[in-house]
Amino acid sequence: MIFTIDHTKRLSFEILNEFLHDDEAKIVLSDVSKKAITNCRNYLDKKLKTNKGPIYGINTGFGSLCNVKISEEDLEQLQENLVKSHACGFGEEVPKPIVKLMLFLKIQSLSYGKSGVQLQTVEKLCELINHQIYPVVYQQGSLGASGDLAPLAHLCLPLLGLGEVNYRGSKQKTATVFGLYKFKAITLKSKEGLALLNGTQFMSAYGIYCVLQAKQLSKAADLITAVSMDAFDARIDPFKEQLHTIRAHAGQLETAGSIRRHLEGSEITKKEKKQVQDPYSFRCVPQVHGASKDALNYVSSVVEIEINSVTDNPTIFEEEDEILSGGNFHGQPLALAFDFLCIAMAELGSISERRTYLLISGQRGLPMYLAPNPGLNSGFMITQYTAASVVSQNKQLCTPASVDSIVSSNGQEDHVSMGANAATKCFQVVHNTEKVLAIELLNAAQALEFRRPLRSSPKVEQFVSDFRKAVPPMLHDEVLYLRMHASQQFIKTHALD
Secondary structure (H helix, E strand, C coil): CEEEECCCCCCCHHHHHHHHCCCCCEEEECHHHHHHHHHHHHHHHHHHHHCCCCCCCCCECCHHHCCCECCHHHHHHHHHHHHHHHCCCEEEECCHHHHHHHHHHHHHHHCCCCCCCCHHHHHHHHHHHHCCCEECCEEECCCCCCCCHHHHHHHHHHHHCCCEEEECCEEEEHHHHHHHHCCCCCCCCCCHHHHHHCCCHHHHHHHHHHHHHHHHHHHHHHHHHHHHHHHCCCCCHHHCHHHHHCCCCHHHHHHHHHHHHHCCCCHHHHCCCCCCCCCHHHHCHHHHHHHHHHHHHHHHHHHHHHHCCCCCCCEEECCCCEEECCCCCCCHHHHHHHHHHHHHHHHHHHHHHHHHHHHCCCCCCCCHHHCCCECCECCCHHHHHHHHHHHHHHHHHCCCCCCCCCCEHHHCECCCCCHHHHHHHHHHHHHHHHHHHHHHHHHHHHHHHHHCCCCCCHHHHHHHHHHHHHCCCCCCCCCCHHHHHHHHHHHHHCCCC
């Protein structure tokens, strides 16, 4: 599919989700964005001819070197030096889907015509996507203010013919891959290196990925809970509509309605219950899952604003004849949002682990550890250990990054957001939550077998039937990690309405 980047049209999660999952995606710039980019560059070139005063990052040094004037003949070298010197990444490589999103978001940000880049520079970024050439970027190095300097330097090194890229399943020198297509390196003009490195595209790409995953996991959590409810023989009363209209948080209403729909027509739900109440991990699902939904909606709104923004510095306003140095690269809005999303997703995992604990506890007619012959068989005992371990790691990762700051650039950059750290740990929390939900589904499906011949709802029975194609019931102790991994893969790939 061909995706047209047009800065006059709002970029949405839906578009980015399609782009992310399209292995053959191509990118083109709209004519209106090409014109905006070209006009801005022409304006900057004229401005530099008539203005001999210092303009930050264009004819000065960077950061605390902002008062060092650079001669006209060194302006291009200044920009190349910037990209090379700022490629200081460490740690694990950024996953390919995130790099793919980073490229898209950098092109989107430059398409507004506020950054002073050459059109060919933006088109070269498009070519990287179109030929599935993904720069090698590292997870560590950004403070989340001044933009994501180190990660974006690695993202843009290939424009200079430098660095490494992932291409056709292997990591190669950029020069080697460019040689295959006879691509030439770009000579950066004034301002271009700074425009490429300033920006929040590293944080934003992680944010997009995490939000998209979190939305799917939120749906999965409700459906898996419905399986657990009938497996544990829980009451439907706490999900009745009138109980939630008197405390009308949107997420709470949505969750209660979702559970009711999932369990509609269930024989197990309809049968008389012996217990008067269920534990909170069942009874308070609308309140807990619902609060996470509300948090996710807030985070989505913050990220959507960010991906439709210009976040480099300085910013060029051609019509006003001004070049303004500001702080739109500061990641504080994202850092706070990602910390919030970490907490929201960790709570989905926390309450899920509690339901798993109850399913293996030997209550309500279920065998201990859901083993057909407890004692000889340990059943699903240790799956709960694993879930508990992952949940505790999530709790540790929920320590907010956004309250941290450290002085850099000789005091010039004296408050930073740590939004990049917030983003990468959010990525971990989201994937950890997926693992915990996979363990709950594994246990809930096993427990449901002990309710036969009673049937759950058509929706739950179909879901469990689909699951059983990937993970059959366990009749005796087996190597369990294979089933756990298969359960996680099922959640990743199963379509949820």
